[in-house]
Amino acid sequence: MTYMERLNQFSDYCLQHKISSREILLFYALLGVCNRCRWEKVFYVQNAMLQMLTGLTASAICIARNGLCERGLISYDKQTGEYSVIDLEPERKQSVNTKKTTKERPVKEAETDCKSTGNNPETLYKVYKDKDKEEDKDILSPASPSTDLFTQFWEAYPRKTAKQAALKAFRALKPTPKLLGIILAALGKQKQSDGWKRDGGQYIPYPATYLHQRRWEDELPDDDPVPPEPPPPVVVTPDMDVGKRIFGPNDDPLEAIP
Numbered sequence: 001m002t003y004m005e006r007l008n009q010f011s012d013y014c015l016q017h018k019i020s021s022r023e024i025l026l027f028y029a030l031l032g033v034c035n036r037c038r039w040e041k042v043f044y045v046q047n048a049m050l051q052m053l054t055g056l057t058a059s060a061i062c063i064a065r066n067g068l069c070e071r072g073l074i075s076y077d078k079q080t081g082e083y084s085v086i087d088l089e090p091e092r093k094q095s096v097n098t099k100k101t102t103k104e105r106p107v108k109e110a111e112t113d114c115k116s117t118g119n120n121p122e123t124l125y126k127v128y129k130d131k132d133k134e135e136d137k138d139i140l141s142p143a144s145p146s147t148d149l150f151t152q153f154w155e156a157y158p159r160k161t162a163k164q165a166a167l168k169a170f171r172a173l174k175p176t177p178k179l180l181g182i183i184l185a186a187l188g189k190q191k192q193s194d195g196w197k198r199d200g201g202q203y204i205p206y207p208a209t210y211l212h213q214r215r216w217e218d219e220l221p222d223d224d225p226v227p228p229e230p231p232p233p234v235v236v237t238p239d240m241d242v243g244k245r246i247f248g249p250n251d252d253p254l255e256a257i258p
């Protein structure tokens with residue numbers, strides 16, 4: 001069995017069973033070490049190396065290791081510290097070529113989908129793909145009352161990047177015409193600021209970031225005050241008396257005496 005086949009096998013297992021994130025991290029790390037050891041049945045790896053590969057603490061690795069052993073995914077010898085990765089031997093040996101969705105699903109929803117689809121990974125991929133299409137269709141639906149408000153925001157915003165993400169962030173604000181007016185007023189000032197004009201607008205935040213962080217509430221720095229003009233220099237000439245050399249040509253020396 002190749003490395004990719006092992007990965008696909010474990011991916012199918014994760015779809016059908018509830019498994020913690022630290023167990024997933026540890027299994028992938030052990031699978032990578034086993035691959036480097038040319039698929040030896042038994043191999044050794046230090047806990048320090050596993051901590052570096054997974055980012056987990058020593059106690060978290062111990063818990064994850066016990067969980068993987070109970071599931072029958074690995075075996076571990078406490079005396080020698082040696083591991084072995086166990087072949088899952090799936091019930092269905094068919095390749096799944098459908099692209100897996102990248103959106104995360106809640107555990108309860110995934111378990112419900114597994115029951116309704118008979119734990120078939122290929123069917124699960126199709127269910128998730130259909131749900132993603134429905135969500136995207138709902139987000140971009142022109143019937144939403146906030147769509148017109150977003151259109152005004154999008155036309156006014158100088159950086160046209162990641163429109164769908166910006167629309168999600170905009171709807172999360174539950175916008176009103178009053179809020180849109182405040183945002184557009186702030187945009188008018190921010191577009192004229194030096195920070196947004198610098199390097200061709202390179203430092204303008206993405207629209208979704210602008211909305212998530214409520215950047216229209218940022219305080220713009222005040223304009224630098226114009227420094228006063230320096231006084232004219234005093235030119236000392238040989239025919240100037242001592243008082244004027246000290247106090248200046250237009251000063252009265254007697255006024256400086258208390």
